[in-house]
Amino acid sequence: MRAGTVVLPHPAGTHCAFLMDEGRSVSVRAWNEAAGLYDILDNPLGPAVVAQDGTSAFRIDGEALTQAAWDAHPRVRAARQGDLSGYPRPNWTPPG
Template identity: 85%
Template sequence: MPSHPAETHCAFLMDEGRSVSVRAWNEAAGLYEVLDNPLGPAVVAQDGTSAFLIDGKALPREVWDTHPRVRAARRGDLSGYPRPNWAPPD
């Protein structure tokens, strides 16, 4: 499971457990919808492939690494992301 900010993102098992996608909360839609992860890959597959995405856009790892949202999240600043108005279960 890739690291992801639990306050604003949710990880989903896909393809019968062969991959994981991390999605950011979309306030307008009221669900975790946009592939995005400022703390690691947004998609990880069992075969070892991964993809780094911000706001649904795939980025080369080097570009993702320097993205402002990634740099902010590493400092603990998730202000660029909306949070759901409910708490996920423990």
């Protein structure tokens, strides 16, 4: 199975999922207001990176965390309650 066939859960409007390595991995990135891009590896709803070989990485603000540390992170706990106030929203509408 290609990793690209599974899109990771991620908060719409503050994060975007990217298929990489010809569909062999997926990364989730948060909006970076200063850069005007989704470029910070981050996902408060699950792993920020998943590869075809089954490896995954949990990251908040680009910082690698163990799954236990990620699970206890305040942004993860807030996102589970629907609070994404710690994340900026892009000031544009994606194409499509």
